[in-house]
Amino acid sequence: MKLKLFVDRLSQPCRAILIFCKMNKIEFVEVRIELSKGEQLSPEFKEINPMQKVPAMKVDERFRLFESHAILRFLAGAFPGVADHWYPADLFKRAEIDSVLDWHHANLRHGSAGLVFHSKLARLSGRPLDLRAAADCEKVLSASLAKIESVWLKEEGQFLLGNSKPSIADLSLVCETMQLEALDEKDRKRLLDPHEKVRKWMDDTRNAMQPYFGEIHGVLFQLKDKLKEMESDE
Numbered sequence: 001m002k003l004k005l006f007v008d009r010l011s012q013p014c015r016a017i018l019i020f021c022k023m024n025k026i027e028f029v030e031v032r033i034e035l036s037k038g039e040q041l042s043p044e045f046k047e048i049n050p051m052q053k054v055p056a057m058k059v060d061e062r063f064r065l066f067e068s069h070a071i072l073r074f075l076a077g078a079f080p081g082v083a084d085h086w087y088p089a090d091l092f093k094r095a096e097i098d099s100v101l102d103w104h105h106a107n108l109r110h111g112s113a114g115l116v117f118h119s120k121l122a123r124l125s126g127r128p129l130d131l132r133a134a135a136d137c138e139k140v141l142s143a144s145l146a147k148i149e150s151v152w153l154k155e156e157g158q159f160l161l162g163n164s165k166p167s168i169a170d171l172s173l174v175c176e177t178m179q180l181e182a183l184d185e186k187d188r189k190r191l192l193d194p195h196e197k198v199r200k201w202m203d204d205t206r207n208a209m210q211p212y213f214g215e216i217h218g219v220l221f222q223l224k225d226k227l228k229e230m231e232s233d234e
Helices: 012-023 043-048 068-078 091-119 121-125 131-152 168-182 185-192 196-208 212-233
Strands: 003-007 029-032 056-059 063-066
Touching (some): 012 091, 012 168, 012 212, 043 056, 056 068, 063 068, 068 091, 068 168, 091 121, 091 131, 121 212, 131 185, 131 196, 168 185, 168 196, 168 212, 185 196, 196 212
Antiparallel strands (some): 003 056, 056 063
């Protein structure tokens, strides 16, 4: 299968898919779609994803798919050699992973992505910051981090659901929490320091996915430097 991935590495779900492919030796062509330039709104990209969001994928120039969790599930089953721990064949274990992924978008993602966008990233596309919206998202984020600790990190094991190896749920959620690197260090520490289990899980998950985790997240640290420069010029 010939796989094309339409991504922006500044997007958390895009990073998760790129890391998954690299970890599992899945060959792909990376097509960069710059969200800050509105490239996802072009008529050409609308043919790939009518929702005009990234990530999206195309297989053999005939099959298209969007939504990051759907893409991860597809990749786990469509390509040979993907280890079972990512998305197990066992339906009960798979259902547990699905429940985490379904929770993710309305909770952790809503809080993390919203906070970082409204307090930092909006200026990249020429929009004003919205600190009131950022504060509302921070409440969702803090509640989500507490839920991760109390529900999915309460069992023995390095990863979510008490597992000894990472799943696509670990990958999706850790890429989301990594977006907090775009914040000022004092704000990032204020948000994460109360959650010792989350911080350890983040470290364990990052370490389990090296060197690709560091490689793909390099763009995030470049962004952090760019934001600092923009703030110093204001």
